[in-house]
Amino acid sequence: MSDKLSRQFAFLNEADKLKSVLRGTTLCDSSRQENSGEHSWHIALYAMVLAEHAERPVNTDRVIKMLLLHDLVEIDAGDNPIHGNHDPVEMERVEQAAADRIFGLLPALQAAEFRALWNEFEAAETDDAVFAKSIDRVQPVVANLETGGGTWPEYKVTPEQLDRRVGVKVRRGAPALWNHLKARIDAWFDAH
């Protein structure tokens, strides 16, 4: 028992570092960059509030767990802004190594269970994972809309790029959310 708890606390203390990984987007009041720990909380809340809008029925509890875990690999791999440029093959290698190390801190059975949930999220094939990805993609769009465009000017985002990198994925799991935001997104790009 004691060894098991030691491993579990080692994992939870390591997870604390996610609060120091900064993302491309800011808080809704523009005061500072968001970190990946608070982002993970916010999108778990998004899933809890918005699950009824999933394109296909989902198990909200599984989606929430996926979202609580999904960014932990950034402790080693850092955040890769959706509109930035990075080598996807190298990023995949680094994130897999991070998942090995970080989930490997847990007792073996729990490590396997958490890793399976993370793998499922990354593969984006099941209904739960597709919806979880939609939620993860839509929250920065809302943050950008709330902050007058947010990081879109900095990354020179075009409407086509936003649709290709973000819109497609949001619509795949939750088209109602994209449709709801579309008028505000179009208005912003028309004005800029």
Added chain:
Amino acid sequence: MSDKLSRQFAFLNEADKLKSVLRGTTLCDSSRQENSGEHSWHIALYAMVLAEHAERPVNTDRVIKMLLLHDLVEIDAGDNPIHGNHDPVEMERVEQAAADRIFGLLPALQAAEFRALWNEFEAAETDDAVFAKSIDRVQPVVANLETGGGTWPEYKVTPEQLDRRVGVKVRRGAPALWNHLKARIDAWFDAH
């Protein structure tokens, strides 16, 4: 649908403010104060990892949802450090008003559902709520242990006070966690 989504996004945008509510404890690397948004993520992860150590069987999914919501009232009421001094009657009044306002942003059915979960957490009577409270109380203890005592000296915490305000509540829902940490806690107070 559109009005419903507008209310849901209004709630989620309001929730963003929890990332700017600072707590008494710091991150595990002492670099800065923790905020209540990232704290909420961390303890949801605590619940996911540590649920097997609950004194009585719990529904982990409900515990996670309670913990995702539990601190939202701090957007209006602020964080009240466990070792600080505050008027419990006035605090209760302010938090109830905050819950009215913040959950009231949601569509009516969802507002009632979330408020009921928050009420259950606050009442700390069901097995799920008792365990959720234990998790909420134990995480700052771990943060303080990881940072050489953390905020205990600042608040002049005595071993008796820690046991009365924290230990009792952790043991009520998860005695195995307190027993696991007890040796480290005793060692710290013996040395200071």
